[in-house]
Amino acid sequence: MKLRFVAAAVVLAVALAGCAAQGPAFQRAEGPPNSAVIYVYRPYSFFGSLIHPVVECDGQSAAIEPGAYHAFVVPAGHTGCRAGTESEDEVEIDADPRVHYLRERISWGWLVGRPHLDPMDQDQAQAEIQSCCVQQP
Amino acid sequence: MSKASQPVRARRRLALAAAFFAAVLCSGCSVQQPAIAGPKQADAHPLPFKGRLIGGDPGELPPAVAMSLSRDSQITFSYREELTHDEHHAPMLLSAIDPLTYAGYPMGEYGVTASASLLISDGDRVIGDYTASSRIEKPYSLLSEPTHRELDEAARAAVRDAIDRKLYNDAGRLAESVAGTE
Numbered sequence: 001m002k003l004r005f006v007a008a009a010v011v012l013a014v015a016l017a018g019c020a021a022q023g024p025a026f027q028r029a030e031g032p033p034n035s036a037v038i039y040v041y042r043p044y045s046f047f048g049s050l051i052h053p054v055v056e057c058d059g060q061s062a063a064i065e066p067g068a069y070h071a072f073v074v075p076a077g078h079t080g081c082r083a084g085t086e087s088e089d090e091v092e093i094d095a096d097p098r099v100h101y102l103r104e105r106i107s108w109g110w111l112v113g114r115p116h117l118d119p120m121d122q123d124q125a126q127a128e129i130q131s132c133c134v135q136q137p
Numbered sequence: 138m139s140k141a142s143q144p145v146r147a148r149r150r151l152a153l154a155a156a157f158f159a160a161v162l163c164s165g166c167s168v169q170q171p172a173i174a175g176p177k178q179a180d181a182h183p184l185p186f187k188g189r190l191i192g193g194d195p196g197e198l199p200p201a202v203a204m205s206l207s208r209d210s211q212i213t214f215s216y217r218e219e220l221t222h223d224e225h226h227a228p229m230l231l232s233a234i235d236p237l238t239y240a241g242y243p244m245g246e247y248g249v250t251a252s253a254s255l256l257i258s259d260g261d262r263v264i265g266d267y268t269a270s271s272r273i274e275k276p277y278s279l280l281s282e283p284t285h286r287e288l289d290e291a292a293r294a295a296v297r298d299a300i301d302r303k304l305y306n307d308a309g310r311l312a313e314s315v316a317g318t319e
Contacts, residue, residue: 090286119222
């Protein structure tokens with residue numbers, strides 16, 4: 001009985017560990033002058049971990065796994081990011097040449113989890129993004 | 138009434154009831170993205186003087202200021218706007234097991250606070266300094282979900298309207314101040 005419990009716990013631990021993104025730790029992205037960097041990061045959460053909605057920012061796109069981030073380097077100016085499954089979230093960014101942070105989060109949906117892109121302030125985002133690794137293509 | 142028509146009627150009633158329940162269920166399935174109503178806006182009209190924009194985006198101004206721009210005025214406008222976001226979310230496990238979630242009870246809430254400041258100067262002399270802030274809060278649920286963009290736009294519109302109201306209330310003094318320098 002005990003052996004079965006231990007085996008189940010090991011299988012569960014392996015399964016959960018397998019859901020988190022693997023890759024190099026956070027590294028600051030550099031863009032050309034007069035560009036802005038938009039970091040979209042997704043802290044690890046078991047809920048919705050199998051869903052990887054495509055995030056689009058200024059014509060670029062990336063599907064971000066739980067525990068990963070992607071740095072979008074975009075020309076300075078008005079731009080926007082969006083992600084959607086059965087509903088869509090959209091954020092408008094006044095991308096003056098500096099760094100912006102969006103945290104991707106999956107909430108419940110009727111059939112599939114819904115992505116949310118929460119604009120974050122720099123202090124909180126910098127602390128949270130350290131635990132995320134670079135999203136591998 | 139014939140005995141043969143009774144089962145037909147019963148079947149018809151059953152079909153109607155099923156259709157009604159299906160309609161109720163399906164109406165709950167579509168995610169509504171409601172228009173976010175801000176406060177009633179002041180009727181925008183130009184200020185009694187023109188000014189030159191030296192700070193801020195010409196496309197992102199309170200309407201009264203946008204209507205009063207001139208490239209060659211000695212009066213200057215400097216406008217700045219900032220948004221701060223916050224949100225809270227119910228724990229996902231609790232939302233999942235709460236039957237109210239599926240009836241449209243909020244799973245969390247988004248908040249946006251817009252802060253704005255407008256400085257009106259005549260050369261080195263400040264003739265008007267206005268600040269305002271506004272807050273928009275909106276819950277989200279399985280049935281209704283605002284986007285961050287909609288919230289931001291509502292918060293921006295509200296804070297611009299607040300600046301406009303302050304300007305209109307102070308328009309007489311501003312006009313006198315500008316006239317005194319011309």
